[in-house]
Amino acid sequence: MTATPASVLPLARPNKPRKAKASFAGWGFVGPFMLVFALVFLAPVAYSIYLSMFRNQLIGGNAFVGFDNYVRAFNDPQFWDGLLRVASFLAVQVPIMLIIALVAALAIDSARMYASNVFRIVIFLPYAVPAVVAALMWGFMYSDRLGLAGNINDLIGSDVLAPLSPQWLLVSIGNIVTWEFAGYNMLIFYAALRTISTDLYEAAALDGANQFRIIRSIKLPALRPAIIISIIFSIIGSFQLFNEPNILRGIVPNLISTFYTPNMYAYNLSFTGQQFNYAATVAIIMGVVTAVIAYIVQLRGNRAGQR
Amino acid sequence: MTAVAPRTRALPLQAAATKRRRKYDPTRRSVALTIVMSLLLIYSLLPLFWLVINSTKTQEDLFGTFGLWFGNDFALFDNIGQTLTYNNGIFLRWLGNTVMYVVIGAGGATILATAAGYGLAKYQFPGRRAVFAIVLGAVAVPGTALAVPTFLMFSQVGLTNTPLSVIIPSLISPFGLYLMWVYAADAIPTELLEAARMDGASEARIFFTISMKLLTPGIVTVLLFAVVATWNNYFLPLIMLSDPQWYPLTLGLNQWNLQAIGVGSTPIFNLVITGSLLTIVPIIAIFLVLQRYWQSGLGAGGVKE
Known part of the structure; x- marks a missing residue:
């Protein structure tokens, strides 16, 4: 923030005892x-x-x-199966979710909507719902027997809608995750948009910029740090995918393998296979992969921001 | 404000001026935008609506009637009664466990994050940058990389299958620390602390009497996110706990759901659904009651670099 004269004052005159005391106090907190x-x-x-x-x-x-365990992991088709699955999940679900969140945040921030408060709170609400309940609700709604999918299929007299079939399962999980976290990301973007000074909008409007120009030239650049943070959190979340497939497994046990995601693989290796050493290896590899990708995103984001 | 308008281009015609102003007036409401966004609103509410409707149904109606409208019998209170008494009232036990984990875990996490975020923002001390780097780096470490070794460590000291095994890891919220750090840097003027020190107040006294008050919106925000994280926690208790007596609600609900595929057991979908509703009502109520706080807390410092 702005450096007020008062905050500069202590720097001007040397005050060693207080500095020593402060350093001790800092560790106290x-x-x-x-x-x-x-x-x-x-x-x-x-x-x-x-x-x-x-x-x-x-x-x-x-x-x-x-490094034998690491060599084993790199030659393990089950590990690769899970890793590729979460990677494709990441490539499709995260952009969709973040674009929904971005559009929603821009719409609510634009002050051109009726009852925008209601929208902000309700769209954020799914974040407060536990992943277990979210997966159970959607899982029930997906199912033929007591779900909406069955109702709709009956209505149109076919069985096109099969969210729990092998080819649609990952999409169905993506929908659950999008439902849970789109509002959360929207709130992060919205909070960042609120920090933009309204003077900028007025100046832009006076210069004849339309809404889309304002979004492109003012709002999106201001959102860059928030977008980078959201992308990084989403990457971490995708690579850790566990709750939703693990709970859906209770509804469709045959379709979700024990190595459906690397996180599920590590869990099942530990707690049903007692292979703690190998499970730790899988977890470490996933940690390194996540950290490297998050780091690249941050680096590229910052570099693009400087241009 | 409009007086400066001719700065860019001379606009003598009144009509042109009003036309332009109408076009860029940010207070003009758009019906089309509201309708488009309503689709997202419906999407957000649909599963919750489904849950409320279906918690009023008997198990027969769950299978036999349309999912988005009431069934033949209105069995909500019957379902709630059954949920609360099933298996000697285990649901209430789970609720009590969840509340315990939330009060101690999320409460402790908030205290630790508040003190540490304040310390990082307002004090210079050796190792400060290292603390910051380590904590931010740790955010990228996935939960599983920690969960398995934490379980093994806890089992060696006999902590697994006890409430402490769930509470201790919940005490750390790197996101809370980050939020508090950014918030404290903005919300507390350094000169205020200087003035208090001049008057001879101790650092602890300054923190409890001055800083805590200024940090309140940030503290409520951190507390709320910690409460949600602990209330909704699934992976950690799943690994740590084997005795259903210590389960939180999330684990209990999944156990009930798994009864449907167990051999020789009867499905209790109506209890899973009603239990789910009872699980989310308190957390949603907390969110709505405290929304003024978390919105200002996030807005002030949530995502600044």
């Missing part, structure tokens, strides 16, 4: 967070890396195997 953070974030990551280097064998017990 940050310390508790970092302590728990180390316990539930840093320690598991370190332990995970350690686990991925070992293998539990019948003969010889826990043996150091170096």
Whole structure:
């Protein structure tokens, strides 16, 4: 923010004792967070890396195997199956969801809608619904027996609508995720739009710019940081896809394999297969892939912003 | 404001001026835009509407009547009664567990994130940049990379299958820390802190008497998002808990749903649906009641770089 004279003042005159006290006080506030953070974030990551280097064998017990587990993962068709599935999910679902969110945020921010408050709150509301309930509701609505899909098929006398068939399943999951998070992303964009000074709009209008020109030249550039954050959160979310397919599995157990997504694969490896070392390896690979892609997005976003 | 209009081009004709103003007047409402956006509104409400309608149906009507309208019998209160008493009232137990996880987990997460975000925003201390880098980097680590090793670590110290195994990981919210950091940097004038120090107030006293008040909208926002995350948590308790006595609502509902495909068990879809409705009513109510807070909290600092 703007540097007020008062905030510059302490810099002007050296005041060492207070500085020392302040540095101690800073850790007093940050310390508790970092302590728990180390316990539930840093320690598991370190332990995970350690686990991925070992293998539990019948003969010889826990043996150091170096990168063998990683080699195994790269040659594992089940791992690749899940990875490619979430990658294609990411490529299709995230753009659709973010465009819906962007259009909604621009529409609500434009002040050209009736009852825009109601729209903002209601469209955001699905975010408050637990993924379990969201997946159960949509899963029921998708199903033939007690769902809307069955009703509609009866109505038009065919069975075109089959959201839970093998070829439509991933799209159906994408719909659930879009429903859950479009409003959340809309709110992030909307919050960023509200920080734009209205002077800019007035100046643009005086220069004869129309709404679309204002969106292209003022609003979208101002939204860039928010869009980058949303893309990164969505990438993380897509690669972690677990809740929705895992719950739909209770409705269509035959269509969703134990390795449907890498996250489900790691979970099933651990808790039904007892292969903790290999599960940790899969999790680490997914963490690295996510971090690298998120980093590239941020880098490219920033570079494009400087141009 | 309109007086400066001729700056760009001379517009002597009154008609042209009003035409232009009408075109760019931002307060003009558009019916077409409202209708288009209504489609999104309907999409957002459709599953919730379906849930409300179907929680009034008996299991027979669930299968036999049209999904988006009431069935032959109005069984809402019957369903609620059954949901609350089924299996010796296990649903109420799950509700109690969820409330416990939310109060301790989300409450603790908010306290930790508030203090740490404030500390990062308002104090210079050695290692400050490292803290920031580590926490932001950690956001990219997927939940599973943490969940499996956390489970193994907790099982070695006997924490799995206890409430603590769900509560401890819930105490950390990197997003909350980030939000609080940005919010505190904006909301608290440094000169105010300086003045308080001049008067001899301790750092703790300054935090509790001055800063907390200024941070309130940010704190409510962080609390709300932490409450939603904990209330809706599924993956973590799924891994940590094996005893249904400690389940939160989300895990319990899925267990009820799985009864339908279990061998020799009876489906209880009406209870799954009514239970789902009862699960989301409190969280949606909290959101609507606190909307003034979270909207200003997010608006002030949610996504600034």
